[in-house]
Amino acid sequence: MLIAYDGTEFRGWAKQPGVRTVQGSIEEALERMVGSPLKLSVAGRTDAGVHASGQVASFPAPLAIDPIRVQRALNAGLAPEVVVRDARLVPDGFDARRRATAREYAYRIDTGPVPDPFMARFVWHRPGQLSVTSMRRGARLLVGEHDFSSFCRSPKLPASTVRDLRRLSVSAKGQYVEIRALANSFLQQMVRSLVGTLVAVGDGKRDPETMAVVLAARSRAAAGQIAPPYGLTLVRVTYGKH
Amino acid sequence: MLIAYDGTEFRGWAKQPGVRTVQGSIEEALERMVGSPLKLSVAGRTDAGVHASGQVASFPAPLAIDPIRVQRALNAGLAPEVVVRDARLVPDGFDARRRATAREYAYRIDTGPVPDPFMARFVWHRPGQLSVTSMRRGARLLVGEHDFSSFCRSPKLPASTVRDLRRLSVSAKGQYVEIRALANSFLQQMVRSLVGTLVAVGDGKRDPETMAVVLAARSRAAAGQIAPPYGLTLVRVTYGKH
Numbered sequence: 001m002l003i004a005y006d007g008t009e010f011r012g013w014a015k016q017p018g019v020r021t022v023q024g025s026i027e028e029a030l031e032r033m034v035g036s037p038l039k040l041s042v043a044g045r046t047d048a049g050v051h052a053s054g055q056v057a058s059f060p061a062p063l064a065i066d067p068i069r070v071q072r073a074l075n076a077g078l079a080p081e082v083v084v085r086d087a088r089l090v091p092d093g094f095d096a097r098r099r100a101t102a103r104e105y106a107y108r109i110d111t112g113p114v115p116d117p118f119m120a121r122f123v124w125h126r127p128g129q130l131s132v133t134s135m136r137r138g139a140r141l142l143v144g145e146h147d148f149s150s151f152c153r154s155p156k157l158p159a160s161t162v163r164d165l166r167r168l169s170v171s172a173k174g175q176y177v178e179i180r181a182l183a184n185s186f187l188q189q190m191v192r193s194l195v196g197t198l199v200a201v202g203d204g205k206r207d208p209e210t211m212a213v214v215l216a217a218r219s220r221a222a223a224g225q226i227a228p229p230y231g232l233t234l235v236r237v238t239y240g241k242h
Numbered sequence: 243m244l245i246a247y248d249g250t251e252f253r254g255w256a257k258q259p260g261v262r263t264v265q266g267s268i269e270e271a272l273e274r275m276v277g278s279p280l281k282l283s284v285a286g287r288t289d290a291g292v293h294a295s296g297q298v299a300s301f302p303a304p305l306a307i308d309p310i311r312v313q314r315a316l317n318a319g320l321a322p323e324v325v326v327r328d329a330r331l332v333p334d335g336f337d338a339r340r341r342a343t344a345r346e347y348a349y350r351i352d353t354g355p356v357p358d359p360f361m362a363r364f365v366w367h368r369p370g371q372l373s374v375t376s377m378r379r380g381a382r383l384l385v386g387e388h389d390f391s392s393f394c395r396s397p398k399l400p401a402s403t404v405r406d407l408r409r410l411s412v413s414a415k416g417q418y419v420e421i422r423a424l425a426n427s428f429l430q431q432m433v434r435s436l437v438g439t440l441v442a443v444g445d446g447k448r449d450p451e452t453m454a455v456v457l458a459a460r461s462r463a464a465a466g467q468i469a470p471p472y473g474l475t476l477v478r479v480t481y482g483k484h
């Protein structure tokens with residue numbers, strides 16, 4: 001299933017007892033439809049308040065199920081906050097998380113003097129100009145296969161903190177600045193931490209050349225603040241040819 | 243004051259006892275600031291659920307007041323749902339409603355198969371293609387100075403139902419159709435009634451040539467359904483040179 005959601009009113013993707021999550025909402029609706037519990041595998045476990053336009057989730061279907069009916073039933077119950085954009089049958093053994101080869105996130109910043117009510121749920125309103133040139137210079141030093149532990153939420157370090165950051169671009173359009181990050185996978189809060197650090201660079205508070213030092217430090221304290229969740233959207237998940 | 247708002251959670255602009263309205267929220271915040279009650283004059287009294295990106299409201303300031311401080315105080319309390327985009331002092335006797343020479347509204351329709359969570363608050367999701375060519379043909383017959391009582395909410399007809407509809411354009415971009423309406427002023431629910439009727443034309447349910455008949459009928463029953471409020475945004479108010 002290709003899924004989009006406004007994450008504002010959810011405590012993130014991952015199911016947790018007693019709170020409203022995207023996974024929990026979809027699994028409940030699926031269970032009502034097929035009559036037995038199902039567990040979703042997902043490409044990007046987004047945090048509370050983070051959005052998705054191109055999330056991918058899969059589940060082992062217990063019977064010959066019509067993907068169009070699944071899409072309609074879920075949208076009837078969950079849209080427009082959560083929308084199944086597409087649904088299709090995949091070969092046995094496909095798993096949305098394990099088979100994903102890359103994830104792409106977009107982070108949007110509004111640098112204008114006052115917020116825009118139409119964009120407020122999906123951007124970080126942070127008034128004041130940012131130097132896109134400096135941010136790009138800093139971003140270039142972060143691209144590549146590195147140990148990103150400086151950009152990972154500290155308490156829960158996974159076995160490996162090496163990730164292949166294939167692209168980290170910064171673009172500006174009017175008062176909006178967009179940062180796009182593409183990697184094989186991301187550590188927890190990694191994109192928001194990259195964004196917070198690049199914003200400090202764009203602000204002139206950090207020198208773009210220090211990005212190499214931040215990486216080498218392998219310590220959360222070396223990076224900048226973590227940007228707020230609502231500016232972040234998972235836009236695309238890539239799978240191999242097979 | 244130039245004002246933008248997401249009208250989703252408001253019962254419209256106009257103050258009413260016991261319900262949350264845009265006027266009520268702004269007047270309360272102003273009263274807290276200046277210490278005495280103030281009454282806003284507004285260019286467009288938007289209905290419940292209708293948005294604005296370029297609303298204009300004025301009030302007689304009881305003392306030498308700094309417009310920048312007014313803007314900051316209101317935004318501190320109301321943004322990002324309601325945002326004062328600009329505030330300035332105007333000559334005595336200026337009145338945002340009486341001095342307005344034109345109002346422009348935009349109505350957005352999403353014709354795609356599934357809604358978009360990022361746009362859902364601000365568009366009418368109405369799946370299925372619309373003939374923009376037919377809609378434009380119908381729109382051309384509605385432009386001009388006419389008695390628009392067929393497009394006015396019946397119970398409350400004002401003294402005159404003649405309005406000068408200067409522009410009624412239909413444009414398409416991908417799955418989105420946008421209708422723009424510009425007039426000296428509008429009758430109640432007039433834009434939504436024009437939109438509902440044009441959608442019936444775009445759907446093939448009405449012939450574009452019948453628009454002249456609808457106008458001539460001077461009866462609400464002659465027009466099409468009223469489009470839902472959430473697709474509608476007041477985008478601009480025009481004032482004369484003085």
